[in-house]
Structures are given as C-alpha cells and as structure tokens.
Amino acid sequence: MHVTARQHCLEQLAAHWMSSELRKGDPVNAWLWYVTRATGIVATVLMLASLAWGFLFSARETGTRLRPAWWLDLHKGLGGLALVFTVVHLVTAFADSDLGVSLATMLVPGAADTTTAAFTWGVIAFYGLAVAIFTSWPKMLFRRRTWRMVHLLSVPATALACVHAYQIGSDAHSAAFRILMPVAVGCAVYPLGVRVVGLALSKSQRTPSNN
Amino acid sequence: MGMAVSIDIRDQVSRDALDEVVRWLHHVDDTYSTYRPDSPISRFGTGDATLEEMSDEILSVLALCEELYEDTGGAFDVFAVPAPNGSHFDPSGVVKGWSIERAAEILERNGASNFCINAGGDIAIRGNPQSGEPWRIGVRHPDEPTKTATVLAAAGRLAVATSATYERGAHIIDPSTGEPTADLASVTIVGPDLTYADAYATAVFAMGIEGLNWLVERHPDYAGFVITRADTALSTSNLVEYRVS
Amino acid sequence: MRRALNGGMNTESQSVLPPPNPVPSTEIAQDMQARLARLSARRVAPDQPAATGRTTPAMNPRRKRHAAKRSRAAAVMMSVATAAGLSAYFQHADSAAASSSPNTLTGVATASGTGASTATPASTSASSSTATTAGAVTSSNSTGATATTATTAASTLADGTYTGATDTNKWGPVQVQITVVGGKITQVAAVQTPTSDNKSVSINARATPTLASEVLSAQSASIDTVSGATYTSDSYKVSLQSAIDLARATAVQAGATA
Numbered sequence: 249m250h251v252t253a254r255q256h257c258l259e260q261l262a263a264h265w266m267s268s269e270l271r272k273g274d275p276v277n278a279w280l281w282y283v284t285r286a287t288g289i290v291a292t293v294l295m296l297a298s299l300a301w302g303f304l305f306s307a308r309e310t311g312t313r314l315r316p317a318w319w320l321d322l323h324k325g326l327g328g329l330a331l332v333f334t335v336v337h338l339v340t341a342f343a344d345s346d347l348g349v350s351l352a353t354m355l356v357p358g359a360a361d362t363t364t365a366a367f368t369w370g371v372i373a374f375y376g377l378a379v380a381i382f383t384s385w386p387k388m389l390f391r392r393r394t395w396r397m398v399h400l401l402s403v404p405a406t407a408l409a410c411v412h413a414y415q416i417g418s419d420a421h422s423a424a425f426r427i428l429m430p431v432a433v434g435c436a437v438y439p440l441g442v443r444v445v446g447l448a449l450s451k452s453q454r455t456p457s458n459n
Numbered sequence: 460m461g462m463a464v465s466i467d468i469r470d471q472v473s474r475d476a477l478d479e480v481v482r483w484l485h486h487v488d489d490t491y492s493t494y495r496p497d498s499p500i501s502r503f504g505t506g507d508a509t510l511e512e513m514s515d516e517i518l519s520v521l522a523l524c525e526e527l528y529e530d531t532g533g534a535f536d537v538f539a540v541p542a543p544n545g546s547h548f549d550p551s552g553v554v555k556g557w558s559i560e561r562a563a564e565i566l567e568r569n570g571a572s573n574f575c576i577n578a579g580g581d582i583a584i585r586g587n588p589q590s591g592e593p594w595r596i597g598v599r600h601p602d603e604p605t606k607t608a609t610v611l612a613a614a615g616r617l618a619v620a621t622s623a624t625y626e627r628g629a630h631i632i633d634p635s636t637g638e639p640t641a642d643l644a645s646v647t648i649v650g651p652d653l654t655y656a657d658a659y660a661t662a663v664f665a666m667g668i669e670g671l672n673w674l675v676e677r678h679p680d681y682a683g684f685v686i687t688r689a690d691t692a693l694s695t696s697n698l699v700e701y702r703v704s
Numbered sequence: 705m706r707r708a709l710n711g712g713m714n715t716e717s718q719s720v721l722p723p724p725n726p727v728p729s730t731e732i733a734q735d736m737q738a739r740l741a742r743l744s745a746r747r748v749a750p751d752q753p754a755a756t757g758r759t760t761p762a763m764n765p766r767r768k769r770h771a772a773k774r775s776r777a778a779a780v781m782m783s784v785a786t787a788a789g790l791s792a793y794f795q796h797a798d799s800a801a802a803s804s805s806p807n808t809l810t811g812v813a814t815a816s817g818t819g820a821s822t823a824t825p826a827s828t829s830a831s832s833s834t835a836t837t838a839g840a841v842t843s844s845n846s847t848g849a850t851a852t853t854a855t856t857a858a859s860t861l862a863d864g865t866y867t868g869a870t871d872t873n874k875w876g877p878v879q880v881q882i883t884v885v886g887g888k889i890t891q892v893a894a895v896q897t898p899t900s901d902n903k904s905v906s907i908n909a910r911a912t913p914t915l916a917s918e919v920l921s922a923q924s925a926s927i928d929t930v931s932g933a934t935y936t937s938d939s940y941k942v943s944l945q946s947a948i949d950l951a952r953a954t955a956v957q958a959g960a961t962a
Contacts, residue, residue: 279795286790290783297779317771325776329783467929577929588928599932606922607930621932645932704923 280344284337285418289425291333292413295377295406296436298326302402303439327381327402334374366415369408376405406436462555462579468566469573469588476569480562487558490517493542493549504548520557524550527658530677534670535662556620556657559583563653582619583653595703599623601644601686608686611649611701618653622646622660643667644688648674649701650681659683671695 301323341349352359353367360367380402383389390398410433414420464484466477491500499517502508513521527535535552542549559576563583566574573586575594584594593614597607598621611619623645648660659681663670674683675695682698694702770776 278798279791282791282794282798283787285794286787289790290787293786294779294783318775319772321770321772322775322779325770325772325779329779333783333787465929575929577931580930580932582929582931584929594929595927597927597930599930600922603922607927608922610923610927611931619931623932647931 277344277347280340281347284340284344284347287333287337287340288413289419291330291337292406292409293432294326294330294333295373295402295409296432298323298330299402299406300436300439301326303443306443324385327377328385331377331381334377338374363416366412366417369415370412373405373409373412376401376408380405403440464559464579465575465577466562466566467575467577467588468571469586470571472566472569472571476566476571479569480565483562483565484558487554490514491520491550491554491558493544493546493551496544500548500550501542501544501546504542504544504546506546520550520553523557523654524553527553527655527662531659531662531666531673534665534673535658552661553654553658555579555581556618556653556655560618560653580621580623581653581657584613584617584619585615587614598647598684599645602690608692609684609702610704611698612703613649613701616651617701618648618650618656620648620653620657620660622657622664644686644690646670646686647684648681649684649698650678656681668693 301319305319305323338354341347342351342354350359353361355371357368357371358364380399383395383398388395410429413425413429419425466480468477489495490498492498493501493504495501496505499508499513503510503513503517510518510521524535524537528537537550537552538547540549540552541547555578559578559581560583563574563576563585566576567585571585573588575582575584575588580599582596584596588594593612594617596611596613596619598609598611598619600606600608601623624643643664646660646664648656648663650656650659655678659674659678663674663683663685666673668685668687671683671685671693674681679697682695682701684692684694684698686692
C-alpha cells in the first residue's frame with residue numbers, strides 16, 4: 249500500500265522534473281541538439297552503407313561488377329555524404345551552447361571533460377573517414393597498395409563511429425536504436441565478410457588477384 | 460479596490476498610527492485604483508491625462524513599473540493587462556506591494572516593531588508575533604481555500620506575495636501572447652521587500668515554470684514556491700530557510 | 705493631509721521617466737524613412753549583373769560524369785529527409801514528454817541515508833530513524849553499509865534519499881533523486897549517473913537543477929496569516945484569513961478582559 253503511494257509520488261515528481269528540465273533552455277539550442285543527434289545517426293548509417301557498397305564493388309563473389317562505374321560512384325557519393333553529415337553533426341554540436349562541447353573536444357582525441365571515451369572514438373572516426381576520402385579524392389594519393397591500406401582505415405573508423413553512437417548514449421537506450429543499429433551493422437558486415445572470405449579462398453587457391 | 464487588508468499589530472501603538480495607515484491606504488485607492496475612472500492612474504491609462512500632470516509620487520511608481528518591465532524581460536508589463544477602467548494600463552501589480560511596504564514604514568515610524576499586514580494575500584511582516592516566535596505564514600492550497608499547501612516561518616523583516624488564478628478567474632496575462640497563463644495555479648515569492656516580491660510573483664506567473672530559474676539567476680535574495688495545475692509544487696532551494704511544513 | 709501622507713514614501717525619487725507609451729511622431733517618420741530606404745536599396749540589387757556562374761557557362765568543360773548520378777541524388781535526398789525526420793521526431797518526443805506525464809521513470813531503486821540529518825551521510829545509519837512500519841526498504845549510506853530501515857504507515861514516506869530509474873537527457877543518463885525528511889519530500893534533484901571517467905563535473909553542475917519539486921498536500925496547520933488569495937471584500941468573509949483575524953481579535957479581547 250505505502251509502496252504504491254511512494255511509487256506514485258516518485259513517478260509524478262520524475263515526470264514533472266523531466267518536463268521542467270526539458271522546457272529549460274532556448275528553442276534554438278533544442279533544435280541544434282535534435283539536428284546533432286539526427287545527423288550523427290544518418291552519418292553513421294551512411295558510413296555503413298558506403299562500406300557495404302565499397303566491398304560489394306571490390307568483391308567479385310557478389311557478382312556486381314557488371315556496372316562497376318555505378319557501384320564505385322555510389323560508394324564515393326555515400327562516403328562523401330557521410331563526411332558532410334559528420335561535419336554538420338560537429339557544427340551543430342558546437343553551436344549548441346547548452347551542450348558546451350568545445351572545439352578541442354571535437355577535434356582532439358581524449359580532450360573531452362566528460363564521456364571521454366565516447367568523444368574520443370567519435371573524433372578518431374571523423375579523422376578516419378576524412379583520410380579515407382581525401383586520399384581518394386579528387387585524385388588517388390599514394391601507390392595502389394599504400395592507398396588500399398589507408399583506405400581500409402574506413403573500416404575501423406566506421407566501427408568507432410558505431411561505438412561512439414552507443415557510448416554517448418543519447419539515443420542508444422531507445423528500442424529503435426537497439427534494433428536498427430545491429431541490422432545496419434549486419435548489412436555492412438555481410439559484404440565485408442564475403443570479401444574477406446573470398447580473399448582468403450583466392451589466396452588459398454593461389455590464384456593471383458589483381459586487386 | 461474592494462480588497463481586504465488585515466493588520467495585526469502585536470505592540471501597543473497609538474490610534475493615530477492606525478488612522479494614518481488607513482488614510483494612506485485610502486489615498487492609494489483614490490490615486491491608483493483602476494476601478495475608479497476618475498483616479499489619476501485611470502486618466503493616464505485612458506489617455507485623458509499626460510505624464511506631466513502626474514505627481515512625483517505617481518512618477519516614481521511608473522518608473523518602478525518600467526524598471527520591472529526591463530528586469531523581467533517584459534514578463535511584468537503594466538500595459539499588457541486590460542484594466543477594469545477599459546484601458547490597457549494596470550499598475551496594480553506594483554501598487555499593492557509598494558503601498559503595503561509604505562504602510563509598514565508608517566507603522567514602524569510610529570513605534571510598532573512587531574506586526575503583520577496582509578493585503579489580499581500579500582504579506583509584510585516585521586519582528587515576531589511573540590518574543591522568540593516566528594510568524595507562521597500559510598500558503599493557500601489552490602483547491603482547498605481553508606487549507607494550506609505549505610507553511611513558512613520567519614521573523615524580522617520579510618515579504619510574502621502570491622499570484623494565483625483560483626479567484627477572479629485567469630487574470631494574469633502573458634505579455635508575449637496576450638493570453639492568460641494557464642500552467643501554474645499559484646506563485647509565491649518570499650523576500651525582503653513586498654514591492655518586488657509582489658511584482659516578481661506576477662512576472663514568474665507570466666513566465667511559467669521557467670520563471671523560477673529566472674528568479675534564481677537574477678534575484679537570489681528572493682525565494683519562490685510554485686504550485687502547478689498538476690498539484691505538484693516547485694520551489695527554489697533557498698525556500699528551505701523559511702519552510703516549516 | 706497629503707503632506708502628512710507623503711512623509712512616509714520616497715518622494716525624493718523623482719527620476720526622469722522615459723515615456724512608456726507615446727512615441728514622438730518625428731521618430732516614427734525617421735524610422736519609416738530609414739526602412740523605406742533600405743527596401744529600395746534591396747530592390748535595385750537583383751537588376752545588377754550578378755556574379756554567379758549562370759552567366760559564365762565556360763566553366764563547364766571540366767564537368768565530371770557521375771555514373772550513379774540519380775542514385776547519388778536519391779541518397780542525398782533520403783539522407784536529408786531522414787535527418788530532418790529524425791530531428792522532427794526528437795522534437796516531438798521531447799515536447800510530448802514535456803506536456804504529458806510519461807511513466808518512463810518508475811520505482812524506487814535504493815534508499816541511502818536515514819533520519820532527518822540527510823545532510824551528513826556519515827555512519828549513523830539506522831539508529832536515527834524513528835518511524836516504524838510494515839514494508840522495509842533497503843538502505844545503504846555512502847560508506848556502503850546496508851541496513852533495513854523503517855518506513856511509516858500508509859501514505860507517508862519513510863525518511864531517506866530515493867533514487868528513481870535512469871533516463872537519458874541531453875547531458876547523458878540522469879536519475880531523479882528525492883530526499884524525504886519527516887515524512888515529507890524536501891528535495892528533488894537530478895543525479896547524473898557517473899560515467900566511466902570521473903571528470904564529468906562541469907556537465908553535472910549544469911544539469912543539476914536549483915529547484916526542488918514535490919507533490920502537493922493540503923494541510924491544516926496553525927498559522928498567523930495566509931498568503932495567496934486575492935481577497936475581494938466578499939471572498940474575505942469566507943476566507944481562512946478572516947477566520948484567523950476573528951480568532952486573533954477574540955484572543956486580544958479575552959486578554960484585555962482577563
């Protein structure tokens with residue numbers, strides 16, 4: 249009996265506190281916060297999609313080399329778009345004065361005052377993505393072998409972006425995130441797996457692979 | 460104004476002192492009532508009189524209104540309220556607290572040091588009701604007129620003002636929308652000066668719950684207690700000093 | 705009469721008052737002229753030869769062919785639409801949470817500290833608790849010692865500090881914590897769940913509200929006066945204040961006759 253009463257009190261208070269807390273701050277900051285979250289999620293999904301397209305392009309086993317130019321172009325487009333959304337994500341996070349994210353937090357790994365790990369992964373993922381893109385565009389830097397090693401940085405970068413999204417936690421507790429994020433990751437991991445397996449098989453068969 | 464004023468003096472004071480207070484309150488009513496179309500304030504509000512025709516005392520009150528308008532970011536706006544005289548100018552939100560604070564000064568000047576003046580729920584206290592005892596001030600429960608939502612205790616100089624909508628309908632207007640504010644049932648402000656406590660109560664009511672944050676930031680020497688329509692109460696942390704239940 | 709009354713107030717504050725309502729008409733005219741000037745200035749702008757790429761088609765020869773042009777455009781549109789949709793959804797979810805009372809936070813997790821002295825969470829644990837009861841609540845203070853403390857009967861609350869379930873706000877995971885002293889909720893605070901590293905002070909400070917919240921209860925306490933009723937002459941007659949005044953007057957009379 250008294251437990252119910254107490255619970256009722258707590259619920260009412262919590263709801264009330266939450267509502268008053270949410271009503272604090274100005275609407276511009278609130279919208280910057282929503283856009284920060286949205287662009288972060290979209291950027292992560294785009295990175296996963298770009299990764300998937302990249303491996304689908306390079307893996308013969310998927311049989312997609314009928315239209316290589318199309319695959320490559322879409323892969324590049326998705327990667328570029330991911331970078332654009334990441335930049336918007338950073339700009340809005342910085343502009344939200346409630347959030348108090350400094351330039352150092354966004355650009356220097358480990359400089360964050362709070363949730364340091366999560367911020368660090370985000371910063372590294374951003375740099376990884378930028379490096380993967382700008383070593384290929386506007387023209388491919390390095391020799392092909394070196395370029396490929398550099399370009400593969402996009403794989404850990406994407407993984408770190410996912411970890412960043414999970415650890416920062418703003419939406420990681422929502423049911424949609426918990427269902428859809430593994431699905432998206434799975435969609436990207438599948439072509440990666442196909443590529444790795446294909447590579448291993450071709451290696452074991454000692455067939456010379458040209459790329 | 461048709462407002463009841465209770466004066467509870469715990470010292471021996473002369474009849475003259477009380478008479479002076481009553482004369483003062485009648486003077487305030489004559490001068491500032493928006494219910495009287497012939498009062499200087501009504502004539503100013505309706506445009507029948509200019510600023511130059513106002514007495515120095517009225518000018519000082521109007522200056523106070525402007526000060527509060529700026530301080531509250533427009534939440535306290537004497538031009539936002541439709542007055543009973545048909546104009547859009549009602550300084551009652553300042554006049555009540557200000558006049559009671561002056562009435563308290565009259566009593567003090569006449570030797571009273573322990574008293575409590577309650578003008579329509581806005582209270583100025585001085586000293587103690589009995590030696591060593593604090594004044595116990597109940598804040599009305601919004602739904603039950605004979606019960607209190609909280610009780611404050613204080614001695615010395617203190618003001619308690621409450622803005623509410625449970626009588627006279629929704630009479631507090633949000634200047635930014637022109638609509639009556641609705642999410643709060645009452646706002647109680649506790650602080651040193653009733654002039655400001657009264658005006659802050661009106662302003663916080665117009666601002667809504669955010670108003671308490673404004674109060675905390677701008678006027679840390681004032682405490683606030685807000686009752687919402689959901690029958691929950693919010694208070695600033697410094698209210699604890701006064702709170703007994 | 706007026707003089708005598710004026711003695712009691714601040715007549716010396718004759719500050720010059722800015723006219724609150726009427727604005728001099730010359731000022732309006734000046735303001736409007738300035739606005740019109742700005743408007744006509746803007747009207748000229750589009751007629752001037754624009755320095756955009758439109759008039760220089762010679763820029764185009766280096767145009768690169770995109771094999772997946774339409775798919776890329778679709779991806780851009782989908783991404784932008786998704787981001788916009790998510791933002792709108794977040795806004796909707798927040799305002800819904802603000803307007804209604806969601807039951808997202810429920811239950812009592814732990815109770816820490818007992819008795820009236822919640823400000824000193826020392827080792828005095830169960831000893832200071834006075835209430836007795838049926839349902840026991842697990843209590844643990846900051847030293848980690850656990851004890852079973854008492855709760856009071858029926859609807860009153862046992863003294864202590866209670867922490868609600870976790871929710872996430874802008875600054876991260878947050879819990880609502882209430883402090884109960886003497887059966888009443890005296891404080892509600894937001895508690896930022898500590899993150900893996902201990903450097904979260906600045907954000908915690910931002911998120912902690914300066915306000916306390918409670919559930920309202922109607923009381924019949926002994927008081928000297930009441931705040932919070934804009935008495936009209938009529939409503940005063942039936943008010944609590946009038947009852948107090950009457951009681952007081954009776955007491956004074958009784959004291960005088962005695």
